[in-house]
Amino acid sequence: MSIIKSLYRDKVGMVMLTLLTLMAVIIPACNQVFPEGHTFHISTFTMTLLGKYLCYALLALSVDLVWGYLGILSLGHGAFFGLGGYAMGMYLMRQIGDRGVYGNPLLPDFMVFLNWQELPWFWHGFNWFAFAMLMVMLAPAALAFIFGWFAFKSRVTGVYLSIITQAMTYALLLAFFRNEMGFGGNNGLTDFKDILGFSLQNDATKAGLFMASAIALILGYISCRYITQSKLGRVCTAIRDQESRVRFLGYRVEHAKLFIFTFSAVLAGIAGALYVPQVGIINPTEFSPLNSIEIVIWVAVGGRATLYGAVAGALVVNYAKSYLTAAFPDAWLFGLGALFILVTLFLPQGISGGITALFKKKEAR
Amino acid sequence: MMATLESMHPVFSRNEVFEFLKPEVPPSLDLDRGVILYLEGISVSFDGFKAINDLNLYIDDGELRCIIGPNGAGKTTMMDIITGKTTPDTGSAWFGQNINLLKLDEPEIAAAGIGRKFQKPTVFENHTTYENLELAMAGNKGIMATLGAKLSSEQQDRIAEALMLIGLVEQAKIQAGALSHGQKQWLEIGMLLMQNPKLVLIDEPVAGMTHQEMDRTAELLHNLAGEHSVVVVEHDMDFIRSIAQKVTVLHQGSVLAEGNMDDIQNNQKVIEVYLGG
Numbered sequence: 022m023s024i025i026k027s028l029y030r031d032k033v034g035m036v037m038l039t040l041l042t043l044m045a046v047i048i049p050a051c052n053q054v055f056p057e058g059h060t061f062h063i064s065t066f067t068m069t070l071l072g073k074y075l076c077y078a079l080l081a082l083s084v085d086l087v088w089g090y091l092g093i094l095s096l097g098h099g100a101f102f103g104l105g106g107y108a109m110g111m112y113l114m115r116q117i118g119d120r121g122v123y124g125n126p127l128l129p130d131f132m133v134f135l136n137w138q139e140l141p142w143f144w145h146g147f148n149w150f151a152f153a154m155l156m157v158m159l160a161p162a163a164l165a166f167i168f169g170w171f172a173f174k175s176r177v178t179g180v181y182l183s184i185i186t187q188a189m190t191y192a193l194l195l196a197f198f199r200n201e202m203g204f205g206g207n208n209g210l211t212d213f214k215d216i217l218g219f220s221l222q223n224d225a226t227k228a229g230l231f232m233a234s235a236i237a238l239i240l241g242y243i244s245c246r247y248i249t250q251s252k253l254g255r256v257c258t259a260i261r262d263q264e265s266r267v268r269f270l271g272y273r274v275e276h277a278k279l280f281i282f283t284f285s286a287v288l289a290g291i292a293g294a295l296y297v298p299q300v301g302i303i304n305p306t307e308f309s310p311l312n313s314i315e316i317v318i319w320v321a322v323g324g325r326a327t328l329y330g331a332v333a334g335a336l337v338v339n340y341a342k343s344y345l346t347a348a349f350p351d352a353w354l355f356g357l358g359a360l361f362i363l364v365t366l367f368l369p370q371g372i373s374g375g376i377t378a379l380f381k382k383k384e385a386r
Numbered sequence: 387m388m389a390t391l392e393s394m395h396p397v398f399s400r401n402e403v404f405e406f407l408k409p410e411v412p413p414s415l416d417l418d419r420g421v422i423l424y425l426e427g428i429s430v431s432f433d434g435f436k437a438i439n440d441l442n443l444y445i446d447d448g449e450l451r452c453i454i455g456p457n458g459a460g461k462t463t464m465m466d467i468i469t470g471k472t473t474p475d476t477g478s479a480w481f482g483q484n485i486n487l488l489k490l491d492e493p494e495i496a497a498a499g500i501g502r503k504f505q506k507p508t509v510f511e512n513h514t515t516y517e518n519l520e521l522a523m524a525g526n527k528g529i530m531a532t533l534g535a536k537l538s539s540e541q542q543d544r545i546a547e548a549l550m551l552i553g554l555v556e557q558a559k560i561q562a563g564a565l566s567h568g569q570k571q572w573l574e575i576g577m578l579l580m581q582n583p584k585l586v587l588i589d590e591p592v593a594g595m596t597h598q599e600m601d602r603t604a605e606l607l608h609n610l611a612g613e614h615s616v617v618v619v620e621h622d623m624d625f626i627r628s629i630a631q632k633v634t635v636l637h638q639g640s641v642l643a644e645g646n647m648d649d650i651q652n653n654q655k656v657i658e659v660y661l662g663g
Contacts, residue, residue: 251532
């Protein structure tokens with residue numbers, strides 16, 4: 022009940038959720054129902070691309086929750102995204118079975134290649150989908166909890182916190198590059214065959230994954246909105262603005278931070294898990310600090326502390342990126358750079374901030 | 387054999403709750419002696435500078451106490467110690483008969499019943515006046531409780547009451563950042579009230595206020611005293627004269643003089659270090 026109430030006040034969010042719901046139904050339908058060449062046909066390529074954007078949007082949402090509402094500028098959210106992706110990748114690897122290049126029924130190809138004799142202990146259980154899905158959430162949550170426990174207890178804030186989140190994802194990048202870690206090293210995990218028995222080459226499976234991404238984004242948005250509209254949400258923004266004052270009011274600031282940070286990590290993990298089967302590969306570059314910084318840029322472009330801004334920002338920037346790389350292969354980075362500069366100059370509150378300002382002007386007249 | 391079993395009995399008894407399993411409940415405040423705050427023999431130094439030097443201070447229950455002193459006398463440091471922000475090198479600080487303040491951290495001290503108002507008005511500028519009061523309200527401040535919190539009608543009444551008292555009924559839905567300086571100060575006093583503290587520490591409440599606003603603040607503080615004990619740190623002598631029952635003068639980190647306003651103004655030592663200057 023209170024969930025519906027919290028959404029009711031969020032008009033823009035309602036519009037966006039409606040659009041997302043329509044997308045979740047129409048795009049897979051257009052892909053499946055209309056034959057290729059038909060006016061209403063949407064190619065599988067476009068659909069998968071959009072599915073990827075939706076995963077990015079969920080990731081941006083998780084960053085907006087901690088940055089926009091809690092004031093923690095995380096430059097390491099790619100780590101949680103990557104961990105979720107790896108957990109999904111491990112499940113998909115186990116599904117390959119003996120169809121790999123080496124035909125080993127138990128070991129994934131890269132392990133055979135490294136002359137390993139048995140499955141490392143942490144790979145056990147990933148042949149079950151339910152277990153893998155649990156890990157998709159638990160692995161990022163555990164990392165976020167342990168990291169947050171130490172960082173927030175010792176009251177690390179501001180730039181210093183941003184730097185250690187960056188160090189965290191960089192450490193993971195280096196670790197996952199090592200073959201000895203048992204996650205495929207440099208090459209990562211790839212060559213996936215099927216998920217839950219459905220072939221990943223199949224268009225219908227891809228439509229299903231697209232739908233799942235849209236639903237995950239919708240549910241993620243609703244839960245984030247519920248949190249930000251609750252009293253806890255108001256405590257969070259109060260922490261963002263006046264941390265020590267909140268402490269003197271008797272709130273456990275570090276507990277609130279830990280809760281939100283861990284929840285956000287889970288969202289990022291889910292985004293990663295949906296991303297991997299759609300792009301077909303997960304490798305350590307997902308942990309690279311640059312990726313994490315990019316997420317922050319999406320949120321900044323879309324507008325902080327609005328939630329819908331983060332979604333819009335992720336979609337706009339990634340669409341622009343795809344469009345520019347195709348249209349101006351030599352100059353696309355300049356185009357992207359221009360976008361960031363223009364947004365910072367003319368829309369300091371991001372796209373969403375610009376739109377609300379426009380509406381307010383109209384009302385004032 | 388039986389004897390061994392008998393002797394084991396208390397350990398395995400069904401109603402035995404081991405010490406380490408008991409949740410730590412802060413003891414309820416014991417005010418038997420009528421004294422709410424004891425600071426005894428407290429010293430703190432920062433990089434060799436003695437901010438507080440063997441400070442002894444007692445505040446009675448329901449009292450309205452003013453603390454004055456020149457800059458650097460240790461007034462703010464004293465408040466930091468009481469609220470748990472700074473740990474003293476030596477000395478003891480007790481809240482009532484039974485709560486050792488030096489063992490608690492800021493949220494625990496706030497929960498035990500000490501509220502603090504800072505020198506600069508620190509309200510949450512992006513929240514409305516109403517929300518500021520809501521956030522400050524006493525109650526369960528755990529994460530899950532906060533996530534599912536809904537205002538009961540009783541709580542709404544309490545907020546409305548506080549809004550009346552601080553005179554910001556019309557500003558209830560306005561963002562606190564848009565309030566005037568004086569209104570922010572009152573809002574912060576209102577937030578203190580919502581915390582329902584036994585002891586209220588107020589740092590320079592009338593700095594930068596007009597005379598009308600000062601009168602209004604004095605009235606507010608008088609309303610607070612009695613039900614709460616109030617400690618006010620202030621520079622403005624006129625204001626202190628208008629509210630003070632008892633005044634403590636701090637100088638170089640310890641108490642120089644204590645008494646009513648007339649005594650203080652005629653005290654030779656005080657005149658030398660402060661009033662005369």
